[in-house]
Amino acid sequence: MNTEITKKLLKIVVLTIVISYGLDKLMFYGLNKISDNVMTGQAIGKLNQFLTVKDSTDFLVFGNSRANHHIDVDLFSKNSYNIGVDGVGIAYNSTLINTLKANTKQFIIVHIDTKNFFDTHYDGSDIRGLKTKYNRNEVITSALNKSNKLSDLQQIYYSMNYNGNVIGILKNYFKPSYNFKTYNGYDPLNVSLSQEKMRDAILAKANIEEECSKVTELNSVAMDYLKSIKSYIEKTPNKSFLFITSPMYNDRCLEDNQRLTDVMNDFELNYIDYTNLFKGKADHSLWKDPTHLSKKGAETFSLELLKHYKSFHN
């Protein structure tokens, strides 16, 4: 390799580093500007809205899509918000809970899933769902750093924080999905006629007898995040916490549920397991699929939850 080629190569490398770094920052700050104004959509808008209203509400629901689709928060309070987000686990929720102001009086429902605690593959990577707030929110940044779930390249190329979300952000910026001022975070699932056939096929599959896999060890990552919530609870006497697991269709493995209940009791956390609330009911209209309730199912479940909430609240 002669000097001329070395110079050429260095020129390409240096120019690429400089230009890509500049483009990245331009894109990152541009997207920051746009995304801060986005208040609709599951990926960014819902999180933005939550961060805006979190300390001014008196009733909050945390969890995954099951929390999002199952708990009608309006039944509990008119000043409430459901921050259930598709595909997230306890890492995501624990981090968001820790962003709440300690002295505000609030009732908080945390939806947890048994699977989350016994899944040997769970590594807390759902915390990446908060990456758009990396370096922009102290609690989230610290949790992301601690989790080690961000790529080292993210320290150089900031726009990686918006990976996979650009189209959604632009879409919701130019054409918001709904009126966020009247949105409380609860998204009931309506099942159309054409979806009913698919739903029945899926439920039929879920009916097959499956061997209950042996419940052995609790996932240490999930437990660490649970401990983090527990520690937050101890520091915030103004807040009341209730942990719940919402109904599942035909869950035949009860060992894990019992084990999780024991864990929650050991931690002295209020926990109600509703997994088998609809067990034995042949009514498919309660369901969208084996893990998600339909609007009808969610309303029935929310009323059931309301009864317990009232007993806790009084």
Place this chain on the structure above:
Amino acid sequence: MLFNSIEYLIFLPVVFIVYWLLKDRYKQQNILLLISSYVFYGWWDYRFLSLIIFSSFLDYFVGQKIEEALSKKKKKRWLLVSLCSNLGLLAVFKYYNFFADSFSSAMSSVGWQVNDLTLNIILPVGISFYTFQTLSYSIDIYRNEIKASRDIVGFFTFVSLFPQLVAGPIERASNLMPQIESNRKLNVTLIKTGVFQIFIGLFRKVAIADNLGVYVDSVYGNYDIHNSSTLLIATVFYAFQIYFDFSGYSDIAIGSAKLFGFNFNRNFNFPYFSRTLTEFWRRWHMSLSFWLRDYLYISLGGNRKGIVITYRNLLLTMLIGGLWHGSSWNFVIWGGIHGLFLSIEKYTFSALKIKTFNAFGYIYTFIVVLVAWVFFRATDFHTAATIIKEIFSFNYGTLFVGNINTFINGLLLLTIGFAIDLKIFRSKTPLEDYGIKFSTVKLSILISIIILMLCLFYSTAENFIYFQF
């Protein structure tokens, strides 16, 4: 080590710098390449390095014996040693369980119960690729097309050269050995074309293929609940996923090789812009299809032994080509579909005295390829049959979109990928040479845009699809 990993991002520049510090000392460069290639492979599982080393030793030795043998009979005997050993290894590691399982099923279908004969065998990554590479070396010596190598390090480097070790392109000794056994030069053309191709490859794999794969996996994972439109879209997505995945891998391989002064043969030439299946196979995984043509089809007699034998050879070549991809009947059926339509085309061309189809040929070719992909992607015959039946039942209800963000991202990236392909295809300049069109500044801007696109749209997949073969 994966091309799309942080490890490779460090590995490639480090090897590159040390390699060119040894300029004009090609033997020392070969030693470096050999060690680096073993590190590259051993990163995945060092235990299987022994297989590559064994295969390299075997063909290094056998190659010389074939060349030294005085009679045709002795030459053939040594060739058989190479064929049996290489194919034997492949048979054990790749096909043993398949044949044992098929044997058990066949026996039980006639009422004989056989004990489970399958073994817990791990498939070594890249075995199909380096086996075909070493086989072609021995066969070429037997055919007096090349000389046997007397440079053991050079030969071992030829077998294990890291850019092409695990998923090709299947490089012939006639192309690569002369480059390994002489001084390599780096020039501006190689740098520009190599770097451009590496980044295009990364974009194809990490952005396009991996995003499409998310939707494909979710639909094929629950194929029995989806309607015709969903299954059709998922299959179309898969057709592009596998194309961008594998061509992306080849691009990174060819581009990386250029940085070390090597010119690999082209492996993809916009296969979906084909008007016939025959043309498709001249554009898809070219190093494999030319290998099958030169070492299997022609060895079987090609088209020299009459019309019936020609069709038999064509079908047999494609069936074996299918089996090469994986030890499952689905791959055999996939090869069979291609073989059948290649035969029909051959007959049609000869009967109508035409050389190709008109513009409708693009649609015909894509449909045949699409149907065959169902067998390639589905886990078993029953799944593939159910999907095909559903697609052709024309039950085109509401399309299942799944995660809307993922779906839209996949669609957008597919459009961008297709537009890039169309632009390069129309320019008549091969992708391999396209980088030279740009000035240094323009090239840096283009690469920066690709980096930005990767940051915004990368998706993570465990592996390249062709690693399993």
